[in-house]
Amino acid sequence: MVKGKSDPYTVINIGGSTFKSRVIKENLNPTWNEMYEVVLTDLPGQDLSLEVFDKDMDMKDDFMGRLTIKLNDIITSRHMDEWFTLSDVKRGRVHLALEWLDRVTQSDKLQQVLDYRSKSSYMNKAVPAVALLFVFVEAAHDVPLKKSGKEPKVGAELVLGGTTHRTTVCDRTSSPQWNEAFHFLVYDPKNEELIVKLSHCWDFSLGSVVIPVRELLSQPDLLLDQWLHLDGASPQSQILLRAQLKILCPKGTEGSTENIESAVPKTSAKDSKPEEELVQKSSELLVPVTIASSVTVPDEDGKEIENEKENEKEKEEEKESEKESEKPPEDIASIDVRSPHTSPDPTFGTEGVLRIHLLEAQNLIAKDNLMGGMVKGKSDPYVKINIGNNSFKSHVIKENLNPTWNEMYELVLASESASDVRIEVFDKDIDKDDFLGRFQISLSEIIEAQYIDQWFTLNDVKHGRLHLVLEWLPTVTEPDKLQQALDLQSISYENKASPSAALLFVLVEKAHALPMVKGGKEPKAGAELVVSGTSYRTKLCDRSTSPHWGEIFHFLIHDPREDILVIKLSSGWDQPLGSLVLPIKELLSQQELLLDQWQNLDGASPESQILLRAQLKILASKMDRKVEKPSEINTEIKPEKSVDETVENPVEKPTGKTPEKSDEPAEQTTQKSTEKSMGANSSTGGQSGGKAPISAEQSLTPANKELKQETKPTPRLNELVASTVPVAVSLSEDTQKVPAADITHDTGHEAKDLSKASSVGGASKAVKPITVSDPACAANNEQHLDKAADNSHEKVHPTVPAAEKNTEITHVLPQHTCSYPGFGTQGVLRIHLLEAQNLIAMDSLMGGMVKGKSDPYVKITVGTTTYKSHVIKENLNPTWNEMYEMILTPDPNLEVKFELYDKDIDSDDFLGRFKIKLGDIIKSQYNDEWFSLNDVKHGRLHLVLEWLPTVTQPDKLQQVLQMQSSQSSQNKAVPSAALLFVLIERAHALPLKKSGKEPKAGAELVLEGTSYKTKVCDRSTSPQWDEAFHFLVRDPNKDMLVIKLSSGWDQPLGSLVLPIRELLSQPELMLDKWLRLDGALAESQILLRAELKILNSKMAALLALGAGPVLSNKQMPTTGQIRISLSYQKKLSVIIHGCRRLVTSSKEGLDTYVSLILLPDKSKATKRKTAVKKKDLNPEFNERFEFDMSVEDARQRVLSVCVKHSSSFMSRDKDIIGQAEIDLAQIDFLSGVTEWFDLKDHN
Secondary structure, three states: OOOOOEEEEEEEEEOOEEEOOOOOOOOOOOOOOOOOOOOOOOOOHHHHHHHEEOOOOOOOEEEEEEEEEEEEHHHHHHHHEEEOOEEEOOOEEEEEEEOOEEEEEEOOHHHHHHHHHHHHOOOOOOOOOOOEEEEEEEEOOOOOOOOOOOOOOOEEEEEEEEEEEEOOOOOOOOEEEEEEEEEOOOOOOOOOOEHHHHEEEOOOOEEEEEEEEHHHOOHHHHHHEEEEOOOOOOOOOEEEEEEEEEEEEEEEHHHOOOOOOOOOOOOOOOOOOOOHEEEEHHOOOOOOOOOOOOOOOOOOOOOOOHHHHHHHHHHHHHHHHHHHHOOHHHHHHHOOOOOOOOOOOOOOOOOOOOOOEEEEEEEEOOOEEEEHHEEEEEEEEEEEEOOOOOEEOOOOOOOOOOOOEEEEEEEEEEEOOOOOEEEEEEEEEEOOEEEEEEEEHHHHHHHHHEEEEEEEEEEEOOOOOOEEEEEEEEOOOOOHHHHHHHHHHHHHOOOOOOOOEEEEEEEEEEEEOOOOOOOOOOOOOEEEEEOEEEEOOOOOOOOOOOOOEEEEEEEEEEEOOOOEEEEEEEEOOOOOEEEEEEEHHHHHHHHHEEEEEEEOOOOOOOOEEEEEEEEEEOOOOOOOOOOOOOOOOOOOOOOOOOOOHHHOOOOOOOOOOOOOOOOHHHHHHHHHHHHHHHHHOOOOOOOOOOOOOOOOOOOOOOOOOOOOOOOOOOHHHHHHHHHOOOOOOOOOOOOEOHHHOOOOOOOOOOOOHHHHHHHHOOOOOOOOOOEEEOOOOOOOOOHHHHHHHHHOOOOOOOOOOOOOOOOOOOOEEEOOOOOEEEEEEEEOEEEEEEEEEEOOOOOOEEEOOOOOOOOEEEEEEOOOEEEEEEOOOOOOOOOOEEEEEEOOOOOOEEEEEEEEEEEEOOOOOOEEEEEEEEHHHHHOOEHHHHHOOOOEEEEEEEEEEEEEEEEEOHHHHHHHHHHHHHOOOOOOOOOEEEEEEEEEEEEEOOOOOOOOOOOOEEEEEEOOEEEEEEOOOOOOOOOOEEEEEEEEEEEOOOOOEOOOOOOOOEEEEEEEEEEEEHHHHHHHHHHHHHHOOOOOOOOOEEEEEEEEEOOOHHHHHHOOOOOOOOOOOOOOEEEEEEEEEEEOOEEEEEEEEEEEOOOOOOOOOOOOHHHHEEEOOHHHHEEEEEEEOOOOOEEEEEEEEEEOHHHHHHHOOOOEEEEOOOOOOOOOOOOEEEEEEHHHOOOOOOOOEEEEEEEOOOO
């Protein structure tokens, strides 16, 4: 009865690409002002199709018209700016500006195009590309081999901006050829870089090349066509490619750029001008835009005047909305009509926490009977707790009717929940657990009482009771209650649980202006929230740059001062859209501990934001238990002198940020800071010696008003000195100088970082004026400043008068890293676990009437590290032949402990122990010895203990590598050849983030399967880490160290690939310098020190002479032979002919069969077995088995053949008689193989 409007949007299809505009709500004359670009090949028959739809929430979107334009017409006219009538509907038209861009190879056109682009603005935030980059990847030469020595299957990945292309993967060759072409849209030729990364099957790096696009601007015809050397590969490795840049010149750049008009003319639906004038005006515009239509079309009844009146009335009612649509795009974008806060549900933040303390039980029923019930036993009780769909299970207490658990559980529940807390006690048994009682209590009773400490009688059994503490924790928003909650965390529980201190509630409502995904499509946005080990995901929204979720989550927070909330937005969980990092401590300073506002996203466009509500609620426990903190340091830490007494020329303002509020006294805070700096990293060797570190929060009284400094945090000690006192700096000429404008200081270090830097360097007293005049000190000025600060009791007069007004300090970058005490001092302990003899037999048969054997294994404990050998079945003289390695700081008092146990179903039996001090191993360096076991009657263990001295002589490497091939361990361990020490000191000129902010830089170091991460620095393009790491290196000739820099671990800032073999040619096998980063700016560098130390093993020298440890026990005895035929004809064929000379201790013979399995997958499809042959030690099988797989797949398998005895359940004979493993890569499948293979003892 009442005529409404439409919510129009458009869908454009061309050349396989689809673009969708945003929806304009309730408007028949919409203005989009959006821009799209697509790269096309000029082929006949291509059309541009555009369809208009009305967005409907409940049903299918309504069709509003379509139009089709031939691509050939656009190319012919080059520029079209006109109104197009929609077909298949009664009325409607769309205004489009279509342009086929000219491509030129004149670099002087670039600035003209950039100036033209700066005057354009679009509602979909699209930025016009200024150039097209064409890349032809032809071939590569001398690509490095794989670690296995095989030629690689090489593929090339090309990356520019957010666009990635991949070539095909070539067959195995070190000189692959692709002949493939790619193109990229270039938005900033002066800063963007093309990265070409070569790899084997996309997982093993073979080298890379970085081509800054700006280099093409200086080439003739903007063309580069040549061989290029690969970084991270051999010196001969090269790639041949052709790269050409073509500038995209819009029609508007042909004339003068001075008279460019506004992107949107000042016309509206209220103006009534002829259509011809509108078309004429729009054709004069230099920027393709869409203009709001002012033409009225008669409706079905022809009542044009009536429609005009209706439109006028609607415009009056929506005056503000209409005014917005009349303004240019830049005005529209500048007005934010979004709600500043969330609209939370009334249930937001109403949940609470149920905390259950499972303490003990008494007088439980004894369920375990001995000797057929003649002797009363005990029970092995455990507890199951069920609340709704949640359940907890305690650990089992062995043979105890009065067990003590001391476990704690927490669960977040709605206070109006009608759930009951149901608790059941069971006796653990091998077959079926026995019931020991139950009871239940309603949640409402616990909430009402808030705290219940009570013994509960168990129901449905004769006797037994359970001691629990049940808490319903009220939540408060008073930050001063936090310390009380944190004090409870000093209570220890057997299940390692730690009481939560707070509840964090998060409402993720919506996001705004998210970036488009690849292909120009809107994202299907979802948000993942992570706190510590807990993560949640929202739903995935329909395609939109402004998704709406309105979902609530909660997290248990253990320490609000340390925990961090990370929200990662992505499209379909695989394409990142941005992230937000919110330290929980920021909520502690908010009113009601509540944050409710729009937050900017990192790694997205500057306009991208997310609206969320985060509220912290402290858990106020009523547990009446005072927890005394353990005394960490008995002596108080007091500064020797105050800063006011020792600083001669203090500045007017204090350096550093205002410290956050803390409930801890100043002495305690200082104490914790000192402890943290002492334990930060063993390689720094920082010892404060009980002195108070210099803190940035100490105020300084001005002595000279003419010296004025800005309030800036000072991350390093030398910067603190430079900012507080005038310093005369004398530098040598060879010092690497950097203009002051190029230096970006760290701006986010807190006072705690300053105290840490002070204590590491050794400076703990107040700082006095310092003169640096020795040229040798210039490169390592930080170290000398620290030393001078330590000797601050000696008065040093500055060379410049104190009253001098202008003090100039030259900013320098040190050429080398500073020397750090403790760097590279660690060594390697290598333990060879060989064999044991005369162990105690712990397995008894027939109630102890028959003596059995043992199933021994060894536990090795070194500090906090534990290794466990495999179990040897039924053997009192076992042979392990296993090897273990660990990196240790030489500590003579550290104990290396060995314990032997007999593996049992219920509880493992003790077989003996002994220990030896690390100092004794270091002193002897090589010890091949039998050690007697203590605390048992008999038994001894054969070990080789090595402390490996390190050398920097590369000629020692070959001897160590030969040891790797001559020695094999049963646990597949390979002896390391060297130790790599890496010091990551700092980086310089890192790129900014996409948002324009400085990055929070962290570095990840990866070598083979080992990876380490540095700390994440505060925002800076020149971060400083000063962290040391070490790696065990198996083969320095092949291993590579990869260092990846990123902001917050999610936005790459550059990388470095360092082949370890490069260190072998360096003096002392050490590299100490600045290295350029791939995938970053041309100026981006990292300063590191990498030192390789060869492990000079005495065993390696003995093995080279044919000596070495000798096993007393018979190792890998032969238990017979098996005859097998192997061939391949479309399928892998295995024929089991028979066995001979099988070994057995049984007088009755053996019932034998053969089991086959193709390793490594161990699936049912790769398992086979023969029939059983009765009472025969030389059985004949003659059975054929086939495996359907390719010959390439077969060559990567190992055939495991196992001859077994088909024993009865009561038999004590071994199931496995012997086994053999056949590496199919060594088999000649074409001619076939028939051989007798030795069967080895499976132990």
